[in-house]
Amino acid sequence: MSHKYVYLFSEGNAKMRELLGGKGANLAEMTGLGLPVPQGFTISTEACTQYYEDGQKINDEIQAQIMEYIEKMEAITGKKFGDKENPLLVSVRSGARASMPGMMDTILNLGLNEEVVNVIAEKSNNPRWAWDCYRRFIQMYSDVVMEVGKKYFEQLIDAMKEKRGVTQDVELTADDLKELAGQFKAEYKSKIGTDFPTDPKEQLMGAIKAVFRSWDNPRANVYRRDNDIPYSWGTAVNVQMMAFGNMGDDCGTGVAFTRDPATGAKGLFGEFLTNAQGEDVVAGVRTPMHISEMEEKFPEAFKQFKDVCQRLENHYRDMQDMEFTVEHGKLFMLQTRNGKRTAQAALKIACDLVDEGMITDEEAVLMIDPRNLDTLLHPQFDAKALKVATPVGKALPASPGAACGKIVFTAEDAKAWGARGEKVVLVRLETSPEDIEGMKAAQGILTVRGGMTSHAAVVARGMGTCCVSGCTAINMDEENKQFTLSGKTYHEGDYLSLDGSTGNIYDGIIPTVDASIAGEFGRIMGWADKYRKLGVRTNADTPRDAKKAAELGAEGIGLCRTEHMFFEGDRIDYFRQMICSSTVEEREKALDKIIPFQQGDFEKLYEALEGKPVTIRFLDPPLHEFVPTEEADIKKLADAQGKSVEDIKAIIASLHEANPMMGHRGCRLAVTYPEIAKMQTTAVIRAAINVKKAHADWNIVPEIMIPLVGDVKELKYVKKTVVETADAEIAAAGIDLKYEVGTMIEIPRAALTADEIAKEAEFFCFGTNDLTQMTYGFSRDDAGKFLDAYYDAKIFENDPFAKLDQVGVGKLMEMAVKLGKGVRKDLHCGICGEHGGDPSSVEFCHKIGLDYVSCSPFRVPIARLAAAQAAIKDSRN
């Protein structure tokens, strides 16, 4: 038997979502429940993928099945395509597995031509309605199927209204609409070169093709990337008999939710328009009435609709979003789905459904999209203001939240303007560690270069500050403190607004509102913690971040990047002295100045975490990132070191590397300068001893993590210094202190030889930022430049620095865990690359048996929820 691509609504059910798409599966389910659904059929998502496989063609087999199902539909409805007595008119609508509102295309009133329109005009005794349907169909078909812009038709409508001296579409008469239909067809012919198609079957094939094609339109591609929806899923197409809401004042159409999608409050929420078709409600051409007013106009239909709402919500055990039409007082259900909702509403609805006995707490946990939690933790734009704003640019959504402020171009200005109470947005070509204080003072950060794991992105996420990175469309002129974007030149002091959750950039002021965490948040998190198996730690380098993370539920620090502890005040000076030392003695002198800061910071981290595990990673970055670039700073360093400016410049030049990410960094620093590892070990151990003395009940076991190991011998070499130093400190203190030495797995060779490495490492932590960079062999800072081309060419669907490449990088991780645990049973394994806060990556970490994920503080709740969902799904399989 040939493969089945087409299903009548009566052949499907809600479980067939993968095949029939959400809309098709739910139309089938409603049909099964005996609800008033105009009948039709669904062309499966497999037909869509086949269409693309066949080079964007609907093959003969699928076409034949569609024709067969038109006949079945005609038999069921008693109407026929193109019939002179009882013509069939249909809607053709997209419906993917996951709902993608507004992203794909819809065509209504298909099946009309000059003959049919006359038949329905006469039979209904309502020529105005008939011609209104026809002109709408020509307009939609031309726009969606043939891609003739909507605007040409709108111009014709406006001209007609002007000619008749009316302002509303509904004021146009049957004759006006008939004339318009003629003008539309002429417009079609002038743009396309052929007559508007009259054969309903030809119209249908064109419409189906257009819906398949709309799966690949730019806005759908962006939506999918933002929402983790794979391209390979494809969309289904629903062909459904039309029900008409535009046949007169006893007709109408509406959209309603069973609970308020903004607040989650229980109760019918929606809008209704009399004498209208679906698109009118969504498009806002007329102002709809509140759903409650429908009761007065259509008491019978409203009563029935309320019953249907209750039934559907009880049936799906979730808030429903429905589309319906009333035709001569009779109700028809056109769609139902689990409604989209704000993060706040999602939490409230989940908790209310548990309290109402509709769902279990486990189901409540599964119901919340972890990525939505972001919006609860960061300021957001005022939704109304955002709706009417048009972005002037879009780049990577590097750190969520909303920011609005005056443009500044340097970190110093950000700090100074911030100190006098101004809200600023810091715009930089790229950020460097020196910018940290300016980044802290800014509401938001916008960079021209850099990807999702660039310095700006990582630091901003850690601080919870909004950041949009990698906006290559900006033409930057830092020297004159100005840039151009979308044809406009922006100067210092101009207002700019950034949306770090979408990457959108807006001209001017869009007001922001603060985040508010409702009471339900804690309940959901509590349930999540009950189910998850993965631990959740945080990447934090300052006591402030560590505290915030602990408040948000972090169970330890999985990564403290010690180089981030040198940004402030005099520290950078001492650090530079350490880097620009010519002898071991000079370096040790600089290290002596550094050690009190390090020890003090470590103590504060231990205090903030109250005895929970703390992983301290030793110095990792290419040193040249820290050297001064300004003349004054170079002079200051020269004076401090008793060297000439030329000497310092020569040292700086010698630190320059062609490929710094693969250069003198990571454990290579500790191999060349063991005194750095010695200083850091001393600081870690002394801090732990002091805190342990003050808090005898805390179980303090420092975890020392060596970065960028590729060969076990590197680890062994550095570990020797660490162990000798630590043991001497512990012995001198006369205290019993355990500590662990482990490594990051972030070079493919480390993963490949993990069994060797585990002989020396007591724990592994996957540095998937570097592991991704080195596995793919492209730079984490520069990949943004070509990723868009990769998305367009369908080589990548997502940024592999944001969402773990489970196939390649993931394979290395899985292998390393197996090899490592095979040698050392109690080896604990975590991840601290940016993927540790990405839901689908967290799920993968659960599957391969990691012990914990570690992510920036504000992503801790996301990771907790994603870990719980992974565990629940796993236990159900």
Ligand code: PEP
């Ligand atoms: C990593 O490489 O994944 C990591 C966490 O280290 P960093 O980002 O500091 O290189």
Ligand code: MG
């Ligand atoms: Mg790394």
